[in-house]
Amino acid sequence: MAGSANGGGLYLATSLPDALAALAERGAAGAPMAGATWIMRRPDGRAYVGLSRIAALRRIAVEPDQVRIGACATHAELAAALADLPECRVLAEAAGRSANPSVRAVATVGGNLCAHDFAAADLVPALLCLDAAVEVTGPGGTERLSLADFLAMRAGLEPGRVLTELIVPRQAVRSAHTRLPLRVAGDYPVAMVSLAATVDGGGRVEAVRLAVGSVEPVARRWPELEERLQGQALDPDSVAQAAKGLLDGFQARDGVEVPGSYRVRVLPALVRRAVAAALA
Ligand SMILES: Cc1cc2nc3c(=O)[nH]c(=O)nc-3n(C[C@H](O)[C@H](O)[C@H](O)COP(=O)(O)OP(=O)(O)OC[C@H]3O[C@@H](n4cnc5c(N)ncnc54)[C@H](O)[C@@H]3O)c2cc1C
Incomplete structure (x- = not known):
């Protein structure tokens, strides 16, 4: 088998087939490892298969209708690759500020x-509001x-299946990613809002996708607010006002850094900032 064993239960794969074969060999004891920034917080003795040396998984291809992002592209590489694509601004900001x-x-x-137990992942709300798809590859082939x-x-x-690629459609949207870091929470944001919208010639919302991260255990869209904004002026203060009346549906997570109620309370202000940034 290609690749190199590196002791300590880590095998560094050199190609996707190599990684899939190594994962299949390890079965339930194995797991993929990418940048290891999440794994290192709680090492669990699993037999890791490193993906970071697989060049094909680091590619970012900007195509006319979509951007294809290899799963092993780093946040810094993603921010740099999207810097000149206004329609992907929300994602560039999420990657560049996390x-x-x-x-x-x-x-x-x-x-x-x-990282399914990581609520504060910046890229998740940004990708939700850009309507991204993912590809997962395993012994049975690739599924989108x-x-x-x-x-x-x-x-x-x-554990034998690997997230290989993300597909982000290129749409003419105005977008922005806003996050609230607090010193007590270290580098992690206590709440974040991602927004992508199209507006007509009169500044009224034609379509909008709005996603909230770090408030609940998993980021999700905010359908009640999206519905309320349809056909309305995309104005920071009135959107924040609308958000204030639609906070009841959040089941916020309490943390050592802040209570869940605080995460919800700051959402209207984050929404206001997101709209202002998207319009700027
Ligand atoms: C101090 C600190 C602060 C941070 N703050 C933030 C922040 O504010 N916002 C933010 O977004 N991130 C933050 N992160 C980074 C966060 O850990 C990563 O963004 C991300 O969650 C882990 O990426 P990784 O490549 O290191 O994954 P790993 O740690 O290598 O893996 C994480 C999990 O995903 C699995 N996995 C990895 N790649 C694949 C794949 N291709 N297919 C299938 N499974 C896979 C692994 O098995 C593991 O379970 C922070 C990290 C640190 C150390």
């Missing part, structure tokens, strides 16, 4: 989406699914 520069240099897109469907099944993803 954590800190050292973490962004190694943490991968795939790790961010696969919406990001929302992937989030619903990722905790049960078999």
